[in-house]
Amino acid sequence: MRPSAAQRLFFILPLGAQENRSRFVGSLKKKFAEQEVESLQQRTTIMSKAGTPYSECLVAVDASTGAVLACIDLRTPCALTGTHPHGVPQDDPHGCYLLNVVVREDVRGQGLGRGIMLTAMARAVRLWGATGMYTHVEADNEVAFGLYHSCGFLEHSNDCRYEAASKLGQTVLLVAPASAVAAAAAA
Ligand SMILES: CC(C)(COP(=O)(O)OP(=O)(O)OC[C@H]1O[C@@H](n2cnc3c(N)ncnc32)[C@H](O)[C@@H]1OP(=O)(O)O)[C@@H](O)C(=O)NCCC(=O)NCCS
Numbered sequence: 001m002r003p004s005a006a007q008r009l010f011f012i013l014p015l016g017a018q019e020n021r022s023r024f025v026g027s028l029k030k031k032f033a034e035q036e037v038e039s040l041q042q043r044t045t046i047m048s049k050a051g052t053p054y055s056e057c058l059v060a061v062d063a064s065t066g067a068v069l070a071c072i073d074l075r076t077p078c079a080l081t082g083t084h085p086h087g088v089p090q091d092d093p094h095g096c097y098l099l100n101v102v103v104r105e106d107v108r109g110q111g112l113g114r115g116i117m118l119t120a121m122a123r124a125v126r127l128w129g130a131t132g133m134y135t136h137v138e139a140d141n142e143v144a145f146g147l148y149h150s151c152g153f154l155e156h157s158n159d160c161r162y163e164a165a166s167k168l169g170q171t172v173l174l175v176a177p178a179s180a181v182a183a184a185a186a187a
Contacts, residue, residue, distance in 0.1 A: 043073070048081035057100075058123070060116050070103040070116045077128050087173075088134050089156070095175075096121075096130035101147070117151045118185055125178045132178070136171040150187075152180025 043055040053076060060070040075085035075097035088095035098120055103113045124130035135153065137144050153174040 048076075048083065050080060050082070052076055052080045052128075054081055054083060054085070056123075058116060058120050060112060068104070069107050070101075070112045072101040072116050072120045073099045074120050074124055075099070077124075077130050080128055087136060088132075089173075092132055092134075094129060094131040096124035096128060096133050098124075098133055098135045101144075113147050114150055114184075117147065118181060121151065121176065121181045122185075125181055130178060133176045133180070135174050137174055139170040139172055148174050148176075150184065152176040152184045 040057055044053055044057055047053055055076065056074045058072050058074070059068055061068055075087065077094050077096050078084045078088070079093045084090060084093075085095070085097045087097040087099070098117070101113060101117060103116075121130075121133050124133060133153070134156070135148060137148060153176040156173040156175040
């Protein structure tokens, strides 16, 4: 039986809406990626007067294909740049802030997250003399909590000055001492 014009329209409309929606999502993703690349370039190329970057991004790549598997950002301690990194408590001039740790979805659960975290922490201690590493975690992100705890992070304080309400929920400030690097690597 041939569908009537009205029936054809009924099928075509949702398909058209779907097509528009996926184009819209695609262009939003592209825009987001472009903004992220621009912001990353700005963050990592601006140097302090002492010649130290305010921020670094470490990337783990597949040795055979060059594909990016994981990344993490680090904010340099105030003692090196003269500017206090956002996220580190004001009374710690030697604190380094870690953020944006992400592992590609299909290679999660294989130790890459802990590997790149510990590499970043060891770099901050060795190169910048960081005595403490800080990060914020969303209170309901159990996987990230597990990752941070396995790298020696503990809750910094119950003081609500250090907590922030994000759009997705409450975030908690965590801290790890420099000694956590060796301890976590040896565990
Ligand atoms: C969080 C994330 C970086 C972990 O990376 P990963 O490579 O999968 O982690 P690892 O394999 O190194 O595991 C490290 C620890 O994380 C925790 N973890 C990892 N996968 C887990 C899972 N599926 N369920 C519960 N805990 C998990 C465990 O505590 C694990 O330690 P263990 O192996 O001793 O049990 C990854 O899941 C991710 O990219 N998530 C999306 C981005 C994100 O949430 N980032 C954190 C922002 S605060």
